[in-house]
Amino acid sequence: MAVPSKFVLYSYWRSSCSWRVRSVLELKKIPYEYRAINLIKGEQYGEEFRHINPLSQVPTLQFQTSDGRNEILNESMAIIDYLEQTFPTPSIYPKDPIERAKVIAISETIVSGIQPIQNLGVMRKIEELTGSKDKSVEWSREWIRKKFQLLETMLKSMSGQYTFGNQLTLADICLVPQIANAIKFQIDMNEFPLLKRLNEFLLTIDSIQKAHPSNQPDKQ
Structure with a gap:
């Protein structure tokens, strides 16, 4: 091809x-x-x-x-x-179709269930409706914390060295930016020891580190 x-x-x-x-x-x-x-x-x-x-x-x-x-x-x-x-x-997926589906499920939990709530447009709309930027931030923190509690439980039976088993997958690629968002919103990652451990390891991976916001040409 x-x-x-x-x-x-x-x-x-x-x-x-x-x-x-x-x-x-x-x-x-x-x-x-x-x-x-x-x-x-x-x-x-x-x-x-x-x-x-x-x-x-x-x-x-x-x-x-x-x-x-x-x-x-x-x-x-x-x-x-x-x-x-x-x-x-x-590949960013396991070969086994069931394991692949589980990786997609983890990824979708993050990209559909958590990240959109911190979308700039969503937060601005919440601020507009409530008249409070603090309420907008509180909204995001609440949902991040709830979903992280679910992820922490879900991943106990799935994670290994990586988010899913011992292979870098799409789940890792989705998790790291979301944890960065959580930290930006002052979520205490000590509440989520498994997610914290995974994130610390994944940030040592060359491809994820090169893609890190701090290494982008438009960083402010």
């Missing part, structure tokens, strides 16, 4: 969704150009970027196919799925 080329990732350094995609690009050693979209300044709503992604969200992956077509993908999980299908080694 001919390999696509000229990957361009539209990203924001603190975006946990973008961090997921950066981690996979780094893990699979896929060269790409980084283009920063400042979400705080509202650059995602600019005409130029909205032409690329009408959803006004990062990450967005732009690339050229082997037959010369220009393609654009958005939503981190869709981008990651494409990268996994196109660059299957190293």
Whole structure:
């Protein structure tokens, strides 16, 4: 299969969704150009970027196919799925279909059940409705803590050196950015010793560290 080329990732350094995609690009050693979209300044709503992604969200992956077509993908999980299908080694899934499903379940618990609650647009809307930024932050903390309690229990029977067993998987790639969000919201990770232990180990992994917000060109 001919390999696509000229990957361009539209990203924001603190975006946990973008961090997921950066981690996979780094893990699979896929060269790409980084283009920063400042979400705080509202650059995602600019005409130029909205032409690329009408959803006004990062990450967005732009690339050229082997037959010369220009393609654009958005939503981190869709981008990651494409990268996994196109660059299957190293894989971010176990070979066993049941274990693969469990990895997806962990990942979805994070990307669907926790992360959207800290989305900038959601938090601004809560602040607008309550008239209080503190209430918006309190809302996010409450849901992170509840879901982390569930994850802590779930992973006791699944984790090994990594979040699922002893292989780096999509679950790890999703977990680390979410814990970074939790720490940003001043969640005490000592409440979740298993998640804390996993995070400390995963932050030593080269691909995750290269994708870390602190190592991005638009870090502020």
